[in-house]
Amino acid sequence: MRDRQASRAARRAREFEAFVAGAAGRLLHTATLLTAEAPDANPRARRLLTLALAHTYAGWDRLHGEDPYECARQYLATRFQHGAWHHYGAVGRARPDPRSPLAALSPQERLILVLRMYEGVAEEQAAALLGLPVERVHSICDRATATVLHPAPATTPRAVGTRAVPSWASRPAGRPR
Template identity: 65%
Template sequence: MRQRRSAQKRRRALEFEAFCAGAAGRLLHVAHLLTAEPPDDAPQAERLLVRSLARTYAGWDRLRGEDPYEAARQQLVSRFAQTAWRYRRSSGGLLDRLSPQERLVLVLRMSEGVAEEQTAAVLGLPPERVHQILLRASAAMLSRRPPAAGRTRPEVATP
């Protein structure tokens, strides 16, 4: 009995290790985008990823046929959403001009390819609202203007 239990624990650890080897890089990229930290200096993104992977490992045996990447991403997204107030200030990352909610919608829809209805369900918002947030975030990223907080009035030449 004891040997069987330790063999199960070893198998579980090896399965999770293999999963992390394949998925941790992609999940870390998602965490970088969400926290708006640059990839070379991202302690909050790394902390977010580690906590999400720890929760995924805790529920590893209960996945039973579910996609482990989906479960880990769900943990990452829910942890980010719970602590989004920490990520309001820009850090110099790729999506730093967006609000945390805009980053979340943009990353789920555009980077991760999650359907609008699923994104709405995850965030507890109507699909129409998710669509509007996506449009606003996309427009902000496509504009060449600096973020609103750092915006200055252009100098006007006087004759």
């Protein structure tokens, strides 16, 4: 009996190690995109990944043919969604890294864009996972895509004590408006 339990535990550990070896890199990249952290400085993404892998390992025996990657990705997304207000909400302690291409997006926009475009999750699946109508997921994804593809121009800071010059004041005299 103990030999059977030991061999089952060893097989479970080997299977999970093989899963982590194949999926951890992609899941970490997904988490880094969600948190909009720099790839070389991503403690929140690493924490998300650790929690997702721990959750997947805890339910490993109950997967029964389900995709463990899907399970880990779902947990990663829902954990990010539930923690986003705490990290990015009213307090705003965790600011996205400005070098991230997704820094201009809200946490919800990042989540939907990453699920749809990077992970290839269908609109219906993303909507069910996030508890949103399909139309809302579609419009948020469209808006986020437009923001990433056509970012707002960066404003240059003015020197202290200078005033902004209205556009009409910079035109040469005598030219029509």
